[in-house]
Amino acid sequence: MTTGPLPRARQVPDPADRIRYGEEGRSGATPTIYDIARECGVAASTVSRAFSRPGRVKAETAQRIRDTAERLGYRTNPLARALPTGRTSMIGLVLSDITNPVYFEVIRGAQSAAAEAGFTMLLADTQESGELERSALEHSLPVVEGIVLGGSRMSDSAIRMAAKQRPMVVLNRLVADVPSIVSDSARGMRRAAEHLGELGHESITYVAGPEASWADGMRWRALREAGTELELKTRRLGPYPPTLKGGIRAAEDLLGQPNTTAVVAYNDLLAIGLVRGLARLGVQVPEQVSVVGFDNIFGADFCSPALTTVASPLRALGTAAVRDLVAQLAGAPVRTGQAAVLPVRLVVRESTAAPLTRRRGASRLRRMTAPVPAGSA
Amino acid sequence: MTTGPLPRARQVPDPADRIRYGEEGRSGATPTIYDIARECGVAASTVSRAFSRPGRVKAETAQRIRDTAERLGYRTNPLARALPTGRTSMIGLVLSDITNPVYFEVIRGAQSAAAEAGFTMLLADTQESGELERSALEHSLPVVEGIVLGGSRMSDSAIRMAAKQRPMVVLNRLVADVPSIVSDSARGMRRAAEHLGELGHESITYVAGPEASWADGMRWRALREAGTELELKTRRLGPYPPTLKGGIRAAEDLLGQPNTTAVVAYNDLLAIGLVRGLARLGVQVPEQVSVVGFDNIFGADFCSPALTTVASPLRALGTAAVRDLVAQLAGAPVRTGQAAVLPVRLVVRESTAAPLTRRRGASRLRRMTAPVPAGSA
DNA sequence: TTGAAAGCGCTAACAG
DNA sequence: CTGTTAGCGCTTTCAA
Numbered sequence: 113m114t115t116g117p118l119p120r121a122r123q124v125p126d127p128a129d130r131i132r133y134g135e136e137g138r139s140g141a142t143p144t145i146y147d148i149a150r151e152c153g154v155a156a157s158t159v160s161r162a163f164s165r166p167g168r169v170k171a172e173t174a175q176r177i178r179d180t181a182e183r184l185g186y187r188t189n190p191l192a193r194a195l196p197t198g199r200t201s202m203i204g205l206v207l208s209d210i211t212n213p214v215y216f217e218v219i220r221g222a223q224s225a226a227a228e229a230g231f232t233m234l235l236a237d238t239q240e241s242g243e244l245e246r247s248a249l250e251h252s253l254p255v256v257e258g259i260v261l262g263g264s265r266m267s268d269s270a271i272r273m274a275a276k277q278r279p280m281v282v283l284n285r286l287v288a289d290v291p292s293i294v295s296d297s298a299r300g301m302r303r304a305a306e307h308l309g310e311l312g313h314e315s316i317t318y319v320a321g322p323e324a325s326w327a328d329g330m331r332w333r334a335l336r337e338a339g340t341e342l343e344l345k346t347r348r349l350g351p352y353p354p355t356l357k358g359g360i361r362a363a364e365d366l367l368g369q370p371n372t373t374a375v376v377a378y379n380d381l382l383a384i385g386l387v388r389g390l391a392r393l394g395v396q397v398p399e400q401v402s403v404v405g406f407d408n409i410f411g412a413d414f415c416s417p418a419l420t421t422v423a424s425p426l427r428a429l430g431t432a433a434v435r436d437l438v439a440q441l442a443g444a445p446v447r448t449g450q451a452a453v454l455p456v457r458l459v460v461r462e463s464t465a466a467p468l469t470r471r472r473g474a475s476r477l478r479r480m481t482a483p484v485p486a487g488s489a
Numbered sequence: 490m491t492t493g494p495l496p497r498a499r500q501v502p503d504p505a506d507r508i509r510y511g512e513e514g515r516s517g518a519t520p521t522i523y524d525i526a527r528e529c530g531v532a533a534s535t536v537s538r539a540f541s542r543p544g545r546v547k548a549e550t551a552q553r554i555r556d557t558a559e560r561l562g563y564r565t566n567p568l569a570r571a572l573p574t575g576r577t578s579m580i581g582l583v584l585s586d587i588t589n590p591v592y593f594e595v596i597r598g599a600q601s602a603a604a605e606a607g608f609t610m611l612l613a614d615t616q617e618s619g620e621l622e623r624s625a626l627e628h629s630l631p632v633v634e635g636i637v638l639g640g641s642r643m644s645d646s647a648i649r650m651a652a653k654q655r656p657m658v659v660l661n662r663l664v665a666d667v668p669s670i671v672s673d674s675a676r677g678m679r680r681a682a683e684h685l686g687e688l689g690h691e692s693i694t695y696v697a698g699p700e701a702s703w704a705d706g707m708r709w710r711a712l713r714e715a716g717t718e719l720e721l722k723t724r725r726l727g728p729y730p731p732t733l734k735g736g737i738r739a740a741e742d743l744l745g746q747p748n749t750t751a752v753v754a755y756n757d758l759l760a761i762g763l764v765r766g767l768a769r770l771g772v773q774v775p776e777q778v779s780v781v782g783f784d785n786i787f788g789a790d791f792c793s794p795a796l797t798t799v800a801s802p803l804r805a806l807g808t809a810a811v812r813d814l815v816a817q818l819a820g821a822p823v824r825t826g827q828a829a830v831l832p833v834r835l836v837v838r839e840s841t842a843a844p845l846t847r848r849r850g851a852s853r854l855r856r857m858t859a860p861v862p863a864g865s866a
Numbered sequence: 867t868t869g870a871a872a873g874c875g876c877t878a879a880c881a882g
Numbered sequence: 883c884t885g886t887t888a889g890c891g892c893t894t895t896c897a898a
Contacts, residue, residue: 145891146891155868155870156869156891156892157869157892160892160893160894161867161893164892187628188891189890189891191572192890192892193893194568194874195569195873195874196874196894197874200568210597211596211597211787216590217588219612223612232613233612234612235596239601250564255567388791410787410788411787416792521875521876531884531885532885533875534884534887536876537875537877538877538878538883538884541876546883565875566874566876568876569877569890570876570877572874572891573878574876574890
């Protein structure tokens with residue numbers, strides 16, 4: 113009971129290389145401002161200023177300091193700097209699912225914008241759980257100066273609350289009083305509907321994603337409106353999880369729907385799954401059904417048939433979010449009224465075509481042949 | 490010149506919400522151990538112990554402390570904790586290219602293992618540059634307790650040097666004296682060669698990836714050895730950047746190679762690009778050429794034809810690396826002699842088949858038809 | 867332009 | 883079992 117094993121092994125400081133108090137100061141340890149101060153015959157505060165406030169120190173002194181710092185291999189300790197100031201130079205990127213390819217380019221964009229501004233990026237994966245998300249925000253992220261929330265699964269009010277704690281930017285979702293960056297999916301959907309209309313389709317089925325997704329509601333609403341204006345019938349199927357598997361399930365459900373010649377899916381993952389599922393069921397894309405996706409993720413161009421999709425500016429979303437956040441941190445006023453809306457564009461590939469026959473109202477889907485064996489191992 | 494604008498805007502502390510010295514202590518600020526100590530009538534050190542050393546404090550006292558901490562909404566400040574101890578509870582994952590899909594599952598595995606062990610993951614993208622990598626290690630990562638190096642572009646000696654500074658695990662590469670986790674690509678290549686041999690191919694072309702890649706050398710060597718044993722001719726083409734574009738270039742070069750019926754590519758990205766490039770040039774896969782990839786990345790199953798590939802245990806690589814690192818941090822002896830080798834498996838899909846004709850030695854590739862227009866917008 | 871000194875929040879010796 | 887005290891490395895008043 114006296115000196116029993118400590119609960120967490122790592123709490124036993126390795127006596128060899130951990131910092132100890134009151135002992136050795138110089139030797140192999142990384143130098144501090146005090147070492148430089150002593151070496152230069154100035155006060156530590158002067159050294160500090162030389163780095164964080166150049167110009168508030170005589171040029172020659174500053175130079176001398178910088179030189180010896182260089183010589184000693186001095187690196188300012190970010191932790192020590194952060195403690196009194198709160199400036200950790202870190203921002204957090206919170207994602208609902210790191211492995212969702214829609215985030216790849218977002219991550220890259222955010223990362224490069226962060227690096228550019230001198231920030232390090234902390235990545236948190238909340239695995240599609242609002243609970244994990246809340247806990248990430250509360251526990252592991254207090255060290256970040258600001259947060260980019262990509263694909264949050266929390267409620268608007270929870271987000272608003274969190275945004276009060278520290279600077280925040282929300283991606284692809286509108287939350288009152290919280291700055292956000294969205295892609296113009298309404299216009300994208302409109303373009304998709306026009307495209308299908310021009311090909312001769314008379315009705316469009318929306319294969320829905322998660323109901324908790326702001327973008328999903330947005331896209332469905334946009335399709336309905338476009339349908340009204342363009343005189344196209346619209347209907348909605350779902351919701352489905354926004355994954356390949358979800359798409360395969362949707363394919364099965366689609367067979368029950370008469371007169372389906374054109375589908376717009378919530379996102380590319382769903383669309384690609386849908387195409388595969390349909391192929392397995394003996395339905396040809398685009399001959400029998402046209403399919404449009406959303407986002408233009410990695411793989412949308414090399415799946416078969418290559419996917420027609422509404423391309424989101426994924427990379428730009430990432431950079432814009434981080435730039436916004438960094439601006440906020442620099443004291444810029446928070447742009448809270450309106451979201452920044454980034455333009456999208458329709459990329460037409462091979463998964464859309466004119467409907468097979470426009471003369472008869474008969475369902476194309478009922479014409480299916482016998483199911484074909486899945487082609488993969 | 491006197492009070493001119495400071496270089497970085499964010500260095501102007503926002504007087505409203507930054508920490509100030511000597512002023513207000515309580516009010517809306519987040520509580521510290523001192524607030525709890527005062528409230529409970531104990532010393533701050535007792536509060537500290539109650540959290541970091543439960544058991545070294547009387548049960549009731551500890552309970553009382555935990556209760557008021559709860560009531561006050563206390564959260565221990567990780568920065569303040571880290572400063573004297575060096576334990577930041579962060580580990581760094583350094584990748585050569587975040588957007589390379591081969592890392593998706595690795596990231597996910599690493600992230601979940603880190604979370605499980607109570608660590609936060611810092612992600613650094615070095616954009617295929619050894620220089621950026623070195624600088625990331627030096628500058629932005631001193632706050633991490635340990636590092637997982639995935640796809641390093643640095644020299645062995647640079648890695649060894651960095652590994653002396655702090656605990657490190659290297660992925661998919663062997664570096665003397667540094668613990669590493671690799672997938673068994675030698676056996677994977679052997680399996681691929683056997684597969685192609687069984688199909689009736691008599692020679693195999695290796696489409697090489699970056700020369701700086703340890704895995705590339707490994708794979709090529711394994712193919713040569715397998716070729717000797719299985720009596721298959723082998724040749725090497727490249728190097729190419731391990732991207733879709735690289736594959737497309739490789740496709741062009743491949744046309745100059747007589748008698749090519751089977752290709753193994755350094756990785757799936759290259760393989761998929763190759764297939765697309767060949768299709769554009771009018772060469773059919775697998776009818777005219779069989780193609781095998783490496784890794785089994787996202788998309789390998791839905792590209793067309795679906796890719797036969799040597800599947801790496803990507804997720805497991807990520808978790809294993811982090812678990813290893815965490816063990817090191819906990820004081821486990823560094824396993825330096827031998828790398829941990831994770832098993833791979835060959836996934837046969839549609840991109841491999843028997844060669845069209847075995848009777849004639851004539852090149853299949855020279856039989857190509859006129860180039861076909863690219864199908865995408 | 868610079869130095870002295872206090873403090874950021876927490877941890878760890880060292881008594882008691 | 884708990885309080886006292888010093889200290890992590892850096893920043894920022896305040897005075898000189």
